Amino acid sequence: MVASQQHITASTPMGATLINGGATFRVWAPAAEHVYVAFNGAKGYDPEPQDELVENPETGHWTGFFPDVVDGAKYRFYIIGKKGRHGRDGHGNERDGEGLKRDPWARELEFGWPDVESLDWPDVDCIVREANDYPWHDEGYCPPAFNDLVVYQLHFGVFYARDMHGNDIRKGRVAKILDAIDRLEYLADLGVNAIQPLPFVEFGGEWGLGYSGVDLFSPEMDYCVKAADLAPYLVKVNKMLVSKGCAPLPKKLLIGQVNQVKAFVDLCHLYGLAVITDVVYNHAGGNLDLQSLDYFDFPENPNGGNSLYFTDQGWAGGKVFAYWKSDVRDFLIQNATMFLIDFHMDGIRFDEVGVIDDKGGWQFCQDLTQTLCFLKPEAVLIAEYWRDHRWLGVWSPPAGMGFHIGYSDLIRDGVREMIAEAAGGGSASVNMGRLKGALECPWNFPAAWQAYNCIENHDFVLDMDGDHRKPRIPKLADWNDPRSWYARSRTRVAMGTLLTAPGVPMLFMGQEFLEDKLWSDNPHATDLFLWWEGLEEKDRHMSDHHRFTRDLIWLRRKQPALRSEPINVFHVDEQNRIVAFHRWVPGIGRDVVVVVSLREQSFYDRSYRLGFPLPGHWHEVFNSDIYDCFFNNGAVGNPGGLDANCSGMHGMPCSGGINIPANGILVFARSPGD
Template identity: 55%
Template structure:
């Protein structure tokens, strides 16, 4: 059937969009000479002469958008654009395509989708407040995959998002309340960190399951659904690639876990094919300045977006909007906002943040911004870009430096002053939660990075000679413990919670670099002990509001003793906590170490890291039943208590046991 202008106007969405009796197709190609839509008519069997007919020709409007309506189109139909430009002509994938055909990428068709066909179950879900978040970062392609017999199958293929549904109950038990997968937009190749996306509206096909392989996954999905009282799904309800991501997000919500998606709006690609978004209107390839969506500047192997063009800005904002509205994501982690800000995208960043906040005020927006004035990432416009949370490397780097200093032995100088200052660092006050904190992440630990860009896991940093020694175990507990008791939003990188000590890679064909789940499952007691430690500390953070509050007073720093202590509180709650961390290799026995407390009376020892070493540690040292703060004023506090302080440990004291 020929195209027409029925249902098409300046408000018609870009891409392929189903209407009552067909679909509209609309794309931006201002300098193209002709743009055709090929519906179920592409690939090797296409006749270009028959395709380039008036029946398939779209109409260009005054703003450079080509559009048309094709009757009879249904969900699942295939399409591509055929663009005739001044430099070349040929097929182009729709930049707004919601899914791509499994076979043949990059020479593949787009799929017409109905984004509303997934029936959500998450109407009652409310994401945690920003200050309550505990985030878990992972890479879909190498994270977790087992067959029905419990065999690890990660090394044989790229893992699928439906494989990850097996870890939802694990996360719930662990205590995280938000997960943050690395980018899952379509990228070239089978494996990647995900920061080289080329088709950003379409999920990465290698993370999805074909129809004939869905049966075992459907059983897993339905077990989780029915456990929450919902009817099981049928295979056709999770057949689509986007629906497989939606069911994962839906299940996370049903189990109380928010999903923050990692997006890359500073650049695209790490290489482009002829049918990609680059040179979309097929201008001559004489200069990269002719590329419709991009500048001629490189970043991370790809091309920086042309932020001065309103159409490009809208393209990226539309993508964020689709993730929030169609995928129900609870937040966005914006990769390298620094590049955006330095490439003329400051106003775009403001518009992006404001739009997402308008659409979904509860969606947390996390900016990886490394500008000289980092507070501007979270400051409101006009002075700032207006994101909610900003990355911080201050606590990460100072804590890593301190842990590294301890490896010099018991007499080595350890400077806790920088750690004290790092605990105070924030992008906004009040608003200590605006600092996004981690001590491990995908960049630092990437096996393929070199030099300072690659740093060891905390376990290996804590004892380079033996990542399973007491030194490694206990120092890693202190490091993770400080992360989870410090102000800001803490993020754990996959495997950190159970003392994984290897670098990681995005290629599943390197089994020696995959997370060793078997260690947690009984083959390494050190791992299971560390997991118990992390789990119970996460739940302690969720239990005590003071650990998520605004109040902070680092009142005790003793470099010679290698001890630091700080108070956390929530205004007017009366439920203060005191955290004492020691990196001393000897124990202060028999309540011989004096620390200031903010109030007198009995303080319960509600957490002691020493008990988790070779759980249950029969030689644990601590303050059984708590301590009595009835001593003299100390550390600038009105009173004090003498405590037993185990070697390389973290203690938490609270007035109540909640």
């Protein structure tokens, strides 16, 4: 007696789906001879006829309906295929050609529900979850326009965690997704309007960067909270909900990884923050264990080319997906869809898209972007695509892949090289002209806002196994003393350039408050933790830099020209290390002029004459020198602004005399701002 086919149709979803007093199951295993659903704890399971699914030989899909399956039910698949590939049975024994497999589509993995210890991963069950039981509160939220984005990248595992008494509890412990809610008000106040966590799907081990995912539909259990430990988190979640005029959650709706992720996204939206998840579709693993999707259906004569989901090619220690298979493409596209639709996320960052392209995934990328744009056109799709023809990532199909935004290294490399040269001292040669090319729209990009810009990110400033990749900007600015005036002022110039340039800026966690250490995903590397205490009370320069960054982000949000397309780098003064550029809104105006200086002496008495695009009064709306030991009463600037006359200069029709602070950035605008 095999499983009932009641409620099974051609559109039955993959995985486990609660429906009409039970659940349907659907799994792809074309080489398998038998597929069973092992319920209620697969340890000790032996295949039973009533648990067997029914195969559709045309699709290789196995299906069945089981009554009385409820939310929280545990299951795994037991698959019998051909001999030649070892599996592990319900008694822990290795078997040739058969064994337990976790559902590749499982929305959640066993984590000791409700208050018992979990089995050791990877020997864990999947959890059946109700898809729509979380009571969302974000119906009024509207994500930012793509060109308005200011993104903050963070890693859940080491970002922030404090107990109810304010004590840092990150040491030796992976921080949780719900720990990060304590920083949402801080991030909203900073002015960023989107956060981009590193990947948080299930991977092998307790901690990691997240780029070696194994169970792509399941949130990483070590980033989530057991039911027995939920009490203080429930208090915090409900306090935040109530402060926004929302009803509190009962505990049962915060149990489980799925609802904890949903609660996080929900709160982000209530605080005006979009969530851009980070996914890895260029490979899966490292740790592709015996119960994973690797060789899922136990094929005959297993080899690198018949592992169902994968090719015989490797990348980053894992296996590359077989993009030519329709079921694999659907698996990945539905995974992205889950984040955007089920989890209400506002965009996706796609890791190393160039690898997907190299391994035969061009058509997959087009299918992916076209599907997601149809389902949720307001969701931003960001491609990390480093190939020579980078514009192909953001061109629309059929000529391109169809992502909205693509990584650019022009500002990153231009600014970092400029700061490194300036660190050579006042007499060093600094190629300011490099900045002119860096600020312009990347070659062949349809629009400047499609460039994704950063000067620090998780790759660049990562300390992994002693592999020091690139220094944080304060160390780059002054290796001997990252708190010196030289380091502080040059770091302000770097941040100021990023936040006044065209494109979408991304900040990496800690960058906003002058963090100078490399970072690590290892919770035992406590010397590399973000130093929140320095920002809060122990380091004035950190709080000054945070204020500088905050005010400049809000200036970007108040001055539409800084989020617009056009730029004219009209002045490059190599001798004095000064660059000036003009930003404006086409057809409207709202003109802005930005002055960047890496000169180690100030210009006083309005002795530096600079071209301006329009005559009349210009407000000095931002001066970085004010933030050095804030409020710097000795700041060099132009209080009251200036009046440009009709004497042309630097290719502009007008000009005026200005003061320029040493290692400073100034912003002049026709309007004080929105």
